Amino acid sequence: MSADPALRREIPDATVARLPEYLRTLSRLAEDGVLSVSSEELAAEVGVRSAQLRKDLSHLGSYGVRGVGYDVETLALEISRALGLTEDWPVAIVGMGNLGHALASYSGFVTKGFRIVGLYDDDPALVGERVVGVVIRPLAELTAHHAVDPIAIGVIATPAPAAQAVCDALVGAGISSILNFAPAVLSVPDGVDVRRVDLSTELQILAFHAQRKSLAAGHLRSAVAAP
Amino acid sequence: MSADPALRREIPDATVARLPEYLRTLSRLAEDGVLSVSSEELAAEVGVRSAQLRKDLSHLGSYGVRGVGYDVETLALEISRALGLTEDWPVAIVGMGNLGHALASYSGFVTKGFRIVGLYDDDPALVGERVVGVVIRPLAELTAHHAVDPIAIGVIATPAPAAQAVCDALVGAGISSILNFAPAVLSVPDGVDVRRVDLSTELQILAFHAQRKSLAAGHLRSAVAAP
DNA sequence: AGACGTTTGTGAACCCATGCACAAAGTTGA
DNA sequence: TCAACTTTGTGCATGGGTTCACAAACGTCT
Numbered sequence: 294m295s296a297d298p299a300l301r302r303e304i305p306d307a308t309v310a311r312l313p314e315y316l317r318t319l320s321r322l323a324e325d326g327v328l329s330v331s332s333e334e335l336a337a338e339v340g341v342r343s344a345q346l347r348k349d350l351s352h353l354g355s356y357g358v359r360g361v362g363y364d365v366e367t368l369a370l371e372i373s374r375a376l377g378l379t380e381d382w383p384v385a386i387v388g389m390g391n392l393g394h395a396l397a398s399y400s401g402f403v404t405k406g407f408r409i410v411g412l413y414d415d416d417p418a419l420v421g422e423r424v425v426g427v428v429i430r431p432l433a434e435l436t437a438h439h440a441v442d443p444i445a446i447g448v449i450a451t452p453a454p455a456a457q458a459v460c461d462a463l464v465g466a467g468i469s470s471i472l473n474f475a476p477a478v479l480s481v482p483d484g485v486d487v488r489r490v491d492l493s494t495e496l497q498i499l500a501f502h503a504q505r506k507s508l509a510a511g512h513l514r515s516a517v518a519a520p
Numbered sequence: 521m522s523a524d525p526a527l528r529r530e531i532p533d534a535t536v537a538r539l540p541e542y543l544r545t546l547s548r549l550a551e552d553g554v555l556s557v558s559s560e561e562l563a564a565e566v567g568v569r570s571a572q573l574r575k576d577l578s579h580l581g582s583y584g585v586r587g588v589g590y591d592v593e594t595l596a597l598e599i600s601r602a603l604g605l606t607e608d609w610p611v612a613i614v615g616m617g618n619l620g621h622a623l624a625s626y627s628g629f630v631t632k633g634f635r636i637v638g639l640y641d642d643d644p645a646l647v648g649e650r651v652v653g654v655v656i657r658p659l660a661e662l663t664a665h666h667a668v669d670p671i672a673i674g675v676i677a678t679p680a681p682a683a684q685a686v687c688d689a690l691v692g693a694g695i696s697s698i699l700n701f702a703p704a705v706l707s708v709p710d711g712v713d714v715r716r717v718d719l720s721t722e723l724q725i726l727a728f729h730a731q732r733k734s735l736a737a738g739h740l741r742s743a744v745a746a747p
Numbered sequence: 748a749g750a751c752g753t754t755t756g757t758g759a760a761c762c763c764a765t766g767c768a769c770a771a772a773g774t775t776g777a
Numbered sequence: 778t779c780a781a782c783t784t785t786g787t788g789c790a791t792g793g794g795t796t797c798a799c800a801a802a803c804g805t806c807t
Contacts, residue, residue, distance in 0.1 A: 307794060313724040315702060319600045330752065340705050343754095344796055351756055360803040376724050377731030384723070391625050396616035399719060407723055429768040446726055467731065471724045472719075474527075476544060478567050486729045487723050492626060492699075495715050496611070496634055497540040497603050499673055499697045501531075506696065510585030534764060553788055558784065571766055571787095586785045587773040 304375065308349040313344070314339050314370050319369040331362035378406035385444045385468075387459050388451030389419050389429050392474060396450055397424045407446075411438055432459065436466040446470045455479040462486075473482035521719050531602065535576040539599050541566050542573070546596040558589035605633035612638035612671045612695075614686050615678030616656050619701060621676055626649045634673075638665055659686065663693040673697045680704040687714075 318338050322330060332350075335376055336343040350356065350368070353375050357363045373379055384407050386393050397409060412429045414420060422429045430438070438444070447463040449471060456475035464485055465472055472488045473479055481487055524685050549557060556736070559577075563570040577583065580602045584590045600606055611634050613620050626635060639656045641647065649656045657665070665671070674690040676683050676698060682701035690698055690710055700706055700716045708714055 305794075309725055309728050310721075312728075313718075314705070317720075318628065318705070318723075321695060333754085335615040340707075342796070344757095344798090345794090347668070347754090347756065348795085354630055355756070357755050358803065359801075360640060360753045360805090362754070375728070377727045378724065382723075382727050382730065391618075391622035395622040396719065398618050407720075445582055445730055455612070470730045472722055472726060478541070478545070478565070480567075484733070486726060488726055490717055490719070490722055491540075492623065492717070493535075493544075493634075494540040495699055495717055496609075496673065497543075497605065498536055499699060500604045500609050500633060501536050501539075503609065503697045506711070559786085566777075569766065570784095572764090574784095574786060575765085582786075584775065584785050587775085587783045589784070606763075725752090 301375065304352045308352055309376075310350055311339075311341065311345075312376055315349070316372045316378075317371060319365055319372070323365050323369060327365055329364055330368075335363070345467075373406075376406075380406075381405055381408045381472050383410040383450060384446045385409070385413065385438075385441060386448045386450055387432060387435075387463070388449060388455070388475075388505045389414040389416075389422070389424070390450065390452075391455045394424060395448040396448060396474075399426070411444060412444055413434065431461060433464060439466045439468065445469055446472060449473045449475055449479075451475055453476070466493070480485055531579045535579055536603075538566075538568065538572075538576055539603055542576070543596060543599045543603070543605075546592055546599070550592050550596060554592055556589050557595075559584070562590070574659055600633075603633075606703060607633070608635045609633055609672045610635055610637040610670060611673045611675060612662065612665075612690075613642065613675045614634070614640045614659060614662075614690070615676060615682070615702075616641040616643075616649075616651070617677065617679075620677040621651060622702075623675060624654070637669055639663065659689055662689060666693045666695065668704055671695055673699060676700045676706075677703055707708055 314399055314514075315335070318335065319330075322335075322338075328337075332343040332347045336346040339346070347357075350363075353371055356368055356371050386397055387408065389397070389412055393412070393414070397412060409425060412424055412427050412428050413432045415431050419429050420431055433500055435444075445468070447468045447470070449459050449463075451459050453475045454477075456473060456477040457479060460471060460473070460479045460481060466480055469485045471479070471481070471485065471487045473487055474491070475491055476491050479487050479489075542562070544556075545562065549562075549565075552718065555657070557565075559570040559574045563573040566573070574584075574606055577590075580598055583595055583598050613623055616624070616639055620639070620641070624639060636654055637651060639654050640659045640662055641656050642658050642660075646656050647658055662671075671693070672695070674695045674697070676686050676690075678686055680702045681704075682704055683700060683704040687698060687706045687708065691708055696712045698706070698708070698712065698714045700714055701718070703718050703720055706714050706716075
């Protein structure tokens, strides 16, 4: 029987989405030599309510000490474990244009838990180029590569029209975790996880709120001008 | 009195987050010459339930025709209006490393509603370089630039340690919508919107689910081996 | 050893979001 | 003109997530 609540219980999606932020903050605190934090302090640092933080952490198990707080190192380790970052995840990036290059050389990549093992692009001008020590290869070689040196996560950094074909190739090779930067909705079979990161969606959401603010200001002015 | 429900009512955040996807799909359909869609068809295309789509759209007003569906062009226009994309939003990017370059030349940027009016970096090696027709300038010039040619949205593409200082500069200049690509939590005064896009958070969430899948497979195997 | 102050972990209440199911409203065809 | 069919818009129930508030648990100090 597994004694680890992280394995027994289901951790809510909303909690999982916050765990990386907790982990990042704990790592920073550890670097600063902080040994222990209360839920109040950590929550303030991360920008959430302390009750939420405690409830989130309770899903992993009981790693706090009442009257004291949480041991920074221990908690960081437990969150790492829950997220599966105690092992390294091999990542492949498909599409080595501007974005692909930026992602490959992104420092956050190498820091913890992730390792780039493959870079792919079908543009002959890019094939053969070496980025962060990995050679760019044509997409057709992905399946063979995956068979020898398994890839856990595929990152799609191609233009939107190519995204579905690339996705099919990744899924066909047996990769079941995909991070999609292309502005396209991917259809995948059950059991495959896709997360999308989309710049223009985020900009549009900001535009909505910006518009709301400027409209509110406008109403304020007209209310003053003609009440 | 305003007759537009988009201005009267509050649109839920969850709905706002989906509107860009609806808009993107509608634009694609319009390009393909499709004139009308039912909620069922559009929902299938986007990957949501039709009831959710209808409820989302109902927050903007009543633009469908019962027994027929939605006029593609009209609906796209109304969503654009709701999001505030009928006008162009001037955007500035701070931090012109790999990511900044990738963002500046990202096609999705120019497509609709957004226009890059400023690129900033304090690295002397980058200042003066021209990207997509805009010259990179030192951050110190931002306030003066904003006073002459207002910036609506600031994008932070710097390393994490610089992010808060850059954010303070943006807010100080009077910019109240910020898109943050740095893995750092920004503290801002009330009235300033910050959205964060973080690669490593997304990867970690994928890792969590990948781990869950591989653990499930492991349990399955051990259940078969020792029932 | 025992009382006091602090902080966790969690039951319970609230709030928002999703999904169902159907009446209202429109179109089409006879 | 009227009946049959289609699809929207929405009231209602359900479920998750967030927040409150407090008892239980721990360290500390006398």
